């Protein structure tokens with residue numbers, strides 16, 4: 001495979017290396033064993049391939065510099081979250097940008113390792129995926145697991161290797177389950193949303209009929225992942241790709257007063273905390289502590305949640321409707337294989 005920059009997808013200019021998982025984080029959590037990139041063998045077993053500490057991806061020097069700014073900003077934010085210190089909505093938004101970056105980076109690392117059914121060259125890179133679609137974050141706290149202080153347990157599924165719409169990231173005793181897709185939460189948060197999406201010429205999607213929002217936020221917001229006493233749910237609508245083409249739909253007081261940066265299509269941070277279905281809005285400079293009560297659910301159940309989110313994302317993924325019927329057929333079959341694997345894994349975690 002020819003080398004591509006993990007950020008822009010072009011052949012790397014002034015070659016540079018990017019650590020997908022920052023070294024400071026590996027050191028921070030690295031009292032135990034170093035997390036390994038595991039690759040699936042033909043018999044279905046997972047074999048450790050390389051330590052994340054040594055695992056880098058090619059990148060352009062300029063792309064790497066551009067994103068090192070984000071890395072620098074997110075480090076103190078993440079450390080504050082892990083220390084149960086308050087963070088602002090703007091900071092949460094940056095943290096979500098960073099999760100977009102890590103999620104895509106982990107997916108592209110699979111392409112480099114030629115691990116996965118999807119063998120066509122990738123068409124989405126980190127720059128195409130950071131801060132461009134709605135996102136969600138589930139935050140849970142587990143009993144400290146001495147052997148698991150840094151892990152991404154669900155990144156070995158075929159769904160993740162081909163789409164990477166969601167992933168679970170365990171850091172210390174925090175479990176972050178992050179998902180992102182067009183209009184995933186917009187409608188429930190009262191923002192305009194697309195009613196019909198399909199993939200017409202990957203990576204291009206066709207979105208028909210963006211309709212006005214209801215101008216109020218109401219739960220449940222995403223699938224079965226409702227409020228719970230031991231869970232904090234974070235949502236952010238993002239309309240950057242639509243602000244110019246559908247400006248009239250967005251140009252109203254509700255949307256404008258629930259944004260971090262209206263002109264750039266960056267919606268604000270909404271959250272649910274505790275058992276209530278009420279969805280609250282956090283003003284850009286208001287602070288909150290993202291520390292849910294420690295869960296009484298066991299570790300296996302927490303892991304199952306990651307696969308359940310993947311299955312939910314897959315169920316709502318845009319179907320293929322290109323001019324090539326065989327290509328559509330192939331991809332729709334691939335969806336079935338991914339779903340079969342996810343359902344099997346979910347059952348194994350019951």
Ligand SMILES: [Zn+2]
Nearest residue numbers: 005008060063
């Ligand atoms: Zn680049």
